[in-house]
Amino acid sequence: MDRYVDLIHQNYEFPTVEFKELKNELFFHDIPLMKLIKKYGTPLRITYLPKITQQIQKARRLFRNAMKKYDFDGDYTYCYCTKSSHFSFIVEEAMKSDIYLETSSSNDLEIIKSLQQKGKVDEDMYILCNGYKQKKYTDGILDLFNRGFENIVPILDNMKEADAYANQTEKVMQIGIRLAADEEPKFEFYTSRLGVRPSEVVNFYKDKIAKTKNFKLKLLHFFINTGIKDTPYYWNEFTEFLHLYCELKQICPTLDTIDIGGGFPIKTSINFEYDYKYMTEQIIENIVNICKEYNVPHPNIFTEFGSFTVGESGAIIYEVIDCKAQNDKELWYMIDSSFMTTLPDIWGMKQRFIMLAINHWQKEYNRVNLGGITCDSMDYYNSEAEGQDLFLPEYKEDDPLYVGFFHTGAYQESVGGYGGVQHCLVPAPKHILVDLDEDDNIQTRLFAGEQTTDSMMKVLGYK
Numbered sequence: 473m474d475r476y477v478d479l480i481h482q483n484y485e486f487p488t489v490e491f492k493e494l495k496n497e498l499f500f501h502d503i504p505l506m507k508l509i510k511k512y513g514t515p516l517r518i519t520y521l522p523k524i525t526q527q528i529q530k531a532r533r534l535f536r537n538a539m540k541k542y543d544f545d546g547d548y549t550y551c552y553c554t555k556s557s558h559f560s561f562i563v564e565e566a567m568k569s570d571i572y573l574e575t576s577s578s579n580d581l582e583i584i585k586s587l588q589q590k591g592k593v594d595e596d597m598y599i600l601c602n603g604y605k606q607k608k609y610t611d612g613i614l615d616l617f618n619r620g621f622e623n624i625v626p627i628l629d630n631m632k633e634a635d636a637y638a639n640q641t642e643k644v645m646q647i648g649i650r651l652a653a654d655e656e657p658k659f660e661f662y663t664s665r666l667g668v669r670p671s672e673v674v675n676f677y678k679d680k681i682a683k684t685k686n687f688k689l690k691l692l693h694f695f696i697n698t699g700i701k702d703t704p705y706y707w708n709e710f711t712e713f714l715h716l717y718c719e720l721k722q723i724c725p726t727l728d729t730i731d732i733g734g735g736f737p738i739k740t741s742i743n744f745e746y747d748y749k750y751m752t753e754q755i756i757e758n759i760v761n762i763c764k765e766y767n768v769p770h771p772n773i774f775t776e777f778g779s780f781t782v783g784e785s786g787a788i789i790y791e792v793i794d795c796k797a798q799n800d801k802e803l804w805y806m807i808d809s810s811f812m813t814t815l816p817d818i819w820g821m822k823q824r825f826i827m828l829a830i831n832h833w834q835k836e837y838n839r840v841n842l843g844g845i846t847c848d849s850m851d852y853y854n855s856e857a858e859g860q861d862l863f864l865p866e867y868k869e870d871d872p873l874y875v876g877f878f879h880t881g882a883y884q885e886s887v888g889g890y891g892g893v894q895h896c897l898v899p900a901p902k903h904i905l906v907d908l909d910e911d912d913n914i915q916t917r918l919f920a921g922e923q924t925t926d927s928m929m930k931v932l933g934y935k
């Protein structure tokens with residue numbers, strides 16, 4: 473008999489750091505998922521808060537060790553990119569590790585004010601402000617600066633943006649410039665719309681930044697949306713960026729930092745392999761070599777990891793509510809929610825996540841397609857990260873089967889429009905937070921119940 477449990481052990485090195493199976497049921501970071509399902513029902517979103525601190529510590533350790541190895545003189549600073557999950561419980565958990573924040577809109581600045589009111593941030597924190605900025609955002613940046621957040625750094629997306637701050641403050645403001653990177657060769661555009669053209673940066677500095685009394689150029693920003701990957705494309709873009717940093721450093725003494733954005737990946741399959749140590753060392757080695765060429769000091773490094781900070785803290789569990797054989801080959805397992813609304817990256821960018829059955833591991837398995845509850849034909853999930861087929865234990869109507877998607881903590885709620893009106897009026901699922909108490913016992917608490925019909929009716933103007 474081909475049992476699901478055997479399939480998992482044949483295909484993967486199992487158990488893993490995060491997953492184990494006990495009596496045919498799955499545990500995620502030792503959380504007994506079936507117990508949670510019995511207590512809270514499905515669909516159920518879960519955030520495992522301790523993972524956030526672990527990730528921050530991991531990045532700090534990686535950079536500290538790499539810097540030591542290459543006698544690197546600069547400092548490393550961890551910033552969290554709030555747009556990957558704005559929730560208070562995420563940002564507050566991350567802030568416990570003395571990190572700083574990167575913002576992307578005027579409303580992000582309200583988060584900082586709220587944290588300040590709660591006494592959770594110090595005014596000397598770094599706030600890195602990215603994004604194309606309209607007046608509300610630039611005004612908000614000036615407002616926070618004038619309230620005493622003197623380490624708020626607008627990172628100019630374009631040269632015009634400088635006018636919003638020029639001569640608007642009595643004290644000197646730190647300024648960053650984002651460099652427009654070239655996109656991956658197979659992309660639809662050649663150069664990113666985000667940032668300033670590299671060929672214009674030196675003159676822009678000389679003609680504008682250096683001549684503006686309240687400006688001090690602090691950092692250059694570099695981010696490519698395909699992430700930090702060991703590809704010729706990534707290293708080519710990164711080293712071009714470093715050459716420009718060094719050129720500018722030779723004429724701009726205040727410039728002392730590079731911001732290398734986000735882009736550390738997360739595990740999207742059990743077999744995921746990424747050599748974080750090697751990649752961090754390569755980053756540092758490249759900086760050391762290029763700074764030596766130009767005879768300039770090593771810069772400080774800021775990162776703005778989003779997915780890496782929160783992605784692996786998240787999971788979502790669905791019940792399989794039906795099984796439909798639509799022809800002799802294709803078997804559909806229907807879930808009690810929607811992929812399009814709860815994990816929109818699956819639909820929008822073919823994102824894959826770790827998917828595992830929560831129970832019935834002793835049963836035989838089927839090759840399946842998973843279908844969401846909306847009427848949309850795109851509301852499906854049918855392959856693993858490496859393109860392999862999906863397998864789940866047999867479904868029996870009177871014996872509920874549950875399936876979990878893991879490492880779903882970044883971007884899904886904001887891209888899906890959490891709390892708003894979603895496709896076919898599918899409600900946002902219940903969301904619980906899982907934490908450890910002082911004795912490392914698992915504690916759970918409800919963050920939000922399932923979205924109510926009433927709230928949707930209000931948004932739609934019926935109430």
Ligand SMILES: Cc1ncc(COP(=O)(O)O)c(C=O)c1O
Pocket residue numbers: 553556574602695697699733734735736776777778779780882
């Ligand atoms: C400017 C900037 N920094 C950081 C990030 C975070 O990227 P990631 O979630 O890949 O770490 C993003 C994501 O879009 C970004 O645009």
